[in-house]
Amino acid sequence: MTRPPAAPRPRLVVLDFDGTLADSFPWFCSVLNGVADRYRFRRVEAHEVEGLRLLGARAIVAHLGIPRWKLPLIARHMHRLAARDAGQIALFPGVPAMLAAVAEAGVPLAILSSNRADTVRRVLGPDNADRIGTYACGASVFGKARRLRTLLARTGVAPDRALCIGDEIRDLEAARALGCPFGAVAWGYTDSGALAALGPEHLFSEPAEIARLVAGEADHMPRLAPGTTLVPLPLPNGS
Ligand SMILES: O=C(O)COP(=O)(O)O
Known part of the structure; x- marks a missing residue:
């Protein structure tokens, strides 16, 4: 059996904060x-x-x-x-090592969060905070798609090369609205089965898997069925 081709390496990793990096x-x-x-x-x-x-x-x-x-x-x-x-509020175990490995792989990191940037930076601590190139914080609860659109426009990264990672259905919806691949984390606020049912491109069971995927070492991650295309959804009103 042939394996599906590995996805191209992301040019930007967009991380949610609460429930993805922070055990809040x-x-x-x-x-x-x-x-x-x-x-x-x-x-x-x-x-x-x-x-x-x-x-x-x-x-x-x-x-x-x-x-x-x-x-x-x-x-x-x-x-x-x-x-x-x-x-x-602490980071999940393995998060600092994951951030270091992604940064080491040369892939820029951004945080897209409804939380405040000052809180995000304090919980991260100075070393981790310095690894984040862009803070897109303070998004309204249902305003992440709009923030993501601005982030992509500012960074010039094509949606299909921006890997969005989060723990909530609204994170997945924001990624889908822009046509970005989405990796769901199994350790956050939303039940991992409920996230898996929505067909995220990746499902991570520990932070180290994110680093392995980004570094191009993991073509065994759960993926959408071959032939599934990502269709950008219209942005919900007011987002
Ligand atoms: O603080 C919140 O409202 C949730 O934050 P998040 O967007 O990082 O999950």
Whole structure:
């Protein structure tokens, strides 16, 4: 049996932050119900968490009964709390080595996050932060596609050579909207089976796999079926 040809090496790796590089889900759960009380949306009981990890952000927002107009206020408050608590949030094991290996392979790194750039840099620490060429931070919850479009335009990288990596369905949707390949990580906020069901080009089970793929050593990664083409989706309104 012949193997599918290895994908061309990416010219840019675009990383999500929370749930992809930063292990912030325990912190997120610890502050969520306080934010729910303050902004009057549904509290989340411990037994609901696994079910919510199967859903995309739109479905979670609907489940919590959050009206669209409140979302930017809630996100801004959450990001203030994250800035306050940045010292409690750690990177996933293997992330610093992955960033170093990708940088060593000569492939530029960008971060595309809804979180604030100052918080992202603090959690990364100075050595890791210096490896990131571009910070596209502060995207609205559903505004990542627009940020990604700007990032691609600024860097001049063709969408099919920009490998986007994230842990949420909205990360995958942003990549698809621009026609970028997407690698889902199995260690983040969204359940890995729910991400796999959407047919990401790659599914990573540990950060070292990202480095191996980018360095061109891994043509065994799960891929879309041969013949599947990436069709850019229209950008959702307001994103
Ligand atoms: O802080 C958030 O709202 C989520 O951040 P992310 O975009 O890095 O996942």
